[in-house]
Amino acid sequence: MPGLGxxxxxxxxxxxxxxxRQKMGPASITLPPSAARYTQTLRTQLADILINRDxxxxxxxxxxxxxxxxxxxxxxxxxxxxxxxDKDVKDFxxxxxxxxxxNGKIPCCVDEHGATPVPENDSHGxxxxxxxxxxxxxxxxxxxxxxxxxxxxxxxxxxxxRHQRMTAQYTVGANKPFFGLLPESISHEGYSAKxxxxxxxxxxxxxxxxDAAFIAKELGKPEANDFAQMRNSFRGNLFESIxxxxxxxxxxxxxGSVELADFDPTSTTIAVTPGGEAGRLPGPLLNRTFDKxxxxxxxRGVGINPWDAYTPYELRTVGVEVQLGQRGRAHELLDFxxxxxxxxxxxxxxxxxxxxxxxxxxxGDMPHTWVGSDYIRSFLDMLAYERESDSTLVIxxxxxxxxVQEPPGIxxxxxxxxxxxxxxxxxxxxxxxTINLRTGIRMPPGGIVVYSPLDQPxxxxxxxxxxxxxxxxxxxxxxxxxxxxxxxxx
Numbered sequence: 001m002p003g004l005g006x007x008x009x010x011x012x013x014x015x016x017x018x019x020x021r022q023k024m025g026p027a028s029i030t031l032p033p034s035a036a037r038y039t040q041t042l043r044t045q046l047a048d049i050l051i052n053r054d055x056x057x058x059x060x061x062x063x064x065x066x067x068x069x070x071x072x073x074x075x076x077x078x079x080x081x082x083x084x085x086d087k088d089v090k091d092f093x094x095x096x097x098x099x100x101x102x103n104g105k106i107p108c109c110v111d112e113h114g115a116t117p118v119p120e121n122d123s124h125g126x127x128x129x130x131x132x133x134x135x136x137x138x139x140x141x142x143x144x145x146x147x148x149x150x151x152x153x154x155x156x157x158x159x160x161x162r163h164q165r166m167t168a169q170y171t172v173g174a175n176k177p178f179f180g181l182l183p184e185s186i187s188h189e190g191y192s193a194k195x196x197x198x199x200x201x202x203x204x205x206x207x208x209x210x211d212a213a214f215i216a217k218e219l220g221k222p223e224a225n226d227f228a229q230m231r232n233s234f235r236g237n238l239f240e241s242i243x244x245x246x247x248x249x250x251x252x253x254x255x256g257s258v259e260l261a262d263f264d265p266t267s268t269t270i271a272v273t274p275g276g277e278a279g280r281l282p283g284p285l286l287n288r289t290f291d292k293x294x295x296x297x298x299x300r301g302v303g304i305n306p307w308d309a310y311t312p313y314e315l316r317t318v319g320v321e322v323q324l325g326q327r328g329r330a331h332e333l334l335d336f337x338x339x340x341x342x343x344x345x346x347x348x349x350x351x352x353x354x355x356x357x358x359x360x361x362x363x364g365d366m367p368h369t370w371v372g373s374d375y376i377r378s379f380l381d382m383l384a385y386e387r388e389s390d391s392t393l394v395i396x397x398x399x400x401x402x403x404v405q406e407p408p409g410i411x412x413x414x415x416x417x418x419x420x421x422x423x424x425x426x427x428x429x430x431x432x433x434t435i436n437l438r439t440g441i442r443m444p445p446g447g448i449v450v451y452s453p454l455d456q457p458x459x460x461x462x463x464x465x466x467x468x469x470x471x472x473x474x475x476x477x478x479x480x481x482x483x484x485x486x487x488x489x490x
Contacts, residue, residue, distance in 0.1 A: 030412075032402065032408065040347050054068075056091035056094070058088075067109055067112075068110050070123045078133055078373070079380075090140070097127075099115040101115070104154050106127040121201040122185070126204050131147045141219075155208070158208060159230055165183065177197075178258060180237025181237060185201050187201055188267060191257065202238045206231070206234055207270075209231035245261050254281070266313050272320045272324075301336040309352055309354045312375075322398035323397070325472075346367070351365060351371060381397070395435070395437075399426065404428045425438070428453075428454070431489070435450055435484040448477040449474045449477075450486075452486060468484070
């Protein structure tokens with residue numbers, strides 16, 4: 001700035017730096033210096049998400065994507081909630097709810113001209129999920145009550161959609177896999193040329209039915225039982241549809257749609273997170289889906305499989321690998337995706353990453369903060385995630401050996417979960433890793449699971465000095481605060 005001396009510039013820089021530190025929110029994550037890229041990318045992506053907002057509207061970009069999708073917004077809001085940005089999410093919910101149609105339909109997108117009428121059938125479930133997720137993190141029952149009419153109308157609309165595929169013609173022949181699903185949609189960009197029955201839509205609808213039943217129960221609404229029946233019926237139809245497509249098309253993975261039986265693991269991730277269906281889906285089919293993806297991704301990463309470009313929405317697979325117990329795979333994938341950060345020092349991704357960085361083609365927005373939120377959610381899953389199947393909080397399932405073995409270890413403070421703020425420290429001394437679970441969270445119904453931090457054989461574990469059983473890689477804790485020690489063979 002003309003006329004400003006060095007002292008004035010330094011003062012203003014310090015002021016802006018302090019303001020941004022405050023804007024980062026209450027969550028604090030400290031890793032050893034060798035892991036600086038992880039936390040630097042976390043902070044940068046959080047800042048970029050906040051910068052890309054337009055008032056209450058959460059946007060994936062400010063140039064190509066200067067509009068707000070509930071699809072992007074719901075998952076980006078999840079990242080914000082986990083880092084303590086409750087008000088930003090509440091403002092987004094309140095703003096987007098105003099654009100709901102009278103028939104209960106949630107628009108896919110809102111821009112300066114208003115709601116986009118194009119039907120994208122994932123939107124209704126995403127909105128309900130977002131309302132429930134905000135409540136799970138904040139306990140704000142007043143907001144939940146305020147959103148109840150919007151939720152109830154969205155459920156009625158989803159129910160009307162699924163009934164379009166429950167007539168007699170969908171009970172026989174080639175139409176049977178469509179029975180009880182949502183109608184065709186183009187919510188998945190790969191289906192824009194011709195709408196199909198997308199399982200992306202259906203898994204978000206299932207998430208919506210599940211959360212609608214949860215919301216109704218929390219508010220003591222008489223619709224709770226009806227919504228639970230819709231949830232169960234829809235899940236049964238969805239799983240049966242997948243089973244039929246797998247058999248008739250002779251595939252060994254969860255397909256992306258009925259018509260194409262396409263292999264689309266990046267979209268299938270939402271069945272696991274935020275869908276929460278990993279414990280209910282057929283294990284071999286789910287595992288094979290991500291085995292197949294990883295095998296292909298590894299060949300790409302080492303240069304055997306040729307490639308020109310990819311979309312870093314694939315970052316979602318990192319969190320799924322963590323939740324499937326594949327820590328090594330998760331980090332191998334993330335190491336590859338980090339190479340797509342351009343410029344490297346910016347700690348962000350464009351929507352499209354080309355092998356040749358000088359390729360003069362469409363990159364979407366850079367930074368693209370829906371992609372950024374996928375990173376945040378996957379990285380935070382490495383530190384802690386909620387496991388719906390047994391109502392537990394899983395800690396440390398994705399930490400690297402060196403994060404624990406190098407000083408100062410891992411320090412997590414005020415990381416928001418549906419059980420309250422999580423606080424813990426994890427470090428190694430010789431052959432023993434100590435996990436200090438500090439006060440803050442409420443004990444989950446299924447307890448806390450500490451996942452063995454090191455990829456080494458475990459000799460023993462203890463909770464507050466009392467021997468604790470180890471099942472697989474898991475030590476279950478039923479008290480807070482607690483000190484967990486894990487002793488290794490080498």
